[in-house]
Amino acid sequence: MKAIGYKTSLPITEPDALIDIELPKPTATGRDLLVKIHAIAVNPVDYKVRQRAQPQLGQIRILGWDAVGEVIEVGSEVQNFKIGDQVYYAGDITRQGCNAEYQLIDERLVGKKPSTLSNAEAAALPLTTMTAWEILFDHFHLNVSNTQNPSKKEILLIMGGAGGVGSILIQLTKLLTNTTIITTASRPESIEWVKKLGADYVINHHQPMKQQLEELGIQDVTHIASLHNTEHYLDQFQEIIRPFGKICMIDDPIKCGTAFLEQKSLSLHHEYMFASSTHKTDDMIKQSQLLNTVSSLIDQGKIKTTLGKNLGKINAKNLKKAHILLENQTMVGKIVLEGF
Secondary structure (H helix, E strand, C coil), rough: CEEEEEEECCCCCCCCCEEEEEEEECCCCEEEEEEEEEEEEEEHHHHHHHCCCCCCCCEEEECCCCCCEEEECCCCCCCCCCCEEEEEEECCCCCCCEEEEEEEEHHHHEEEECCCCCCCHHHCCCCHHHHHHHHHHCCCCCHHCCCCCCCCCCCCEEEEEECCHHHHHHHHHHCCCEEEEEEECHHHHHHHHHHHHHEEEECCCCCCCCCCHHHHCCCCEEEEEEEECHHCCCCCCHHEEEEEECCCCCCCCCCCCCHHHHHCCCCEEEECCHHHHHHHHCCCCCCHHHHHHHHHHHHHHCCCCEEECCCCCCCCCHHHHHHHHCCCCCCCCEEEEEEE
């Protein structure tokens, strides 16, 4: 089978940073599905793994954690899927990724592809959707439509709303909760993007945020989803968040002390979508259930794809372009590739 991987961690500008290779097609056993890949998306985790995870001598690492495809083989213990099913998923970072014609994936991490989306449109969603969902409901514990406490009004600040996670986080928050959504964006195209997705207010993260919020008549926020450059904003977070507020980050800041949490009794959370699959938690099947729930919402027309750019065929040349775009942090929406 065709695949794209790397043998050594190199800057993306190097010829061998990602290479086209041929590998044997794997076989499904146990609870694994063998999926023929139709489309993939590329995320910041791809270039971070490429930069930091050095394969063992003579081994090849295949990246990729967003895929759409067709089940062509099932293991003997598979319960919820059959050959011919169209599926989408993010997968397991401890295994080989989806930058290949075929991939093995545990069925408990897989959802039924939204029938109203193309392969490329659906590939943009799994990883970021699960990340956003876990931020809202596992870390922030927001109430769905705030039905338990309708008089309480949360205010969520999303740092970097035009990126992959931010784009779906805005939609899920708008659809499922009674929360005011403020997001940061600075370029005209990113401002327009987040407004179309449902942001109530947009502020510029390059300017002091407290002043901008006050100009909107907002004294503080209750929750902050920090999706990039967390360490640069910690002082501002402490200024603008309400006592007993919650901050959730998805990046890995070099410096992130906890002293700033004390005065307002804040809580700090770290969202890592791969925690369940990495540690094989008992509730790992929640990822499959979540993807099926979102698939239904999409087919009802309540959520739309976050696809930003389709770079064409799945090969080393196009994947290098994707990594460069993500490393430069200039993307609006998600990058996808389709077909071999």
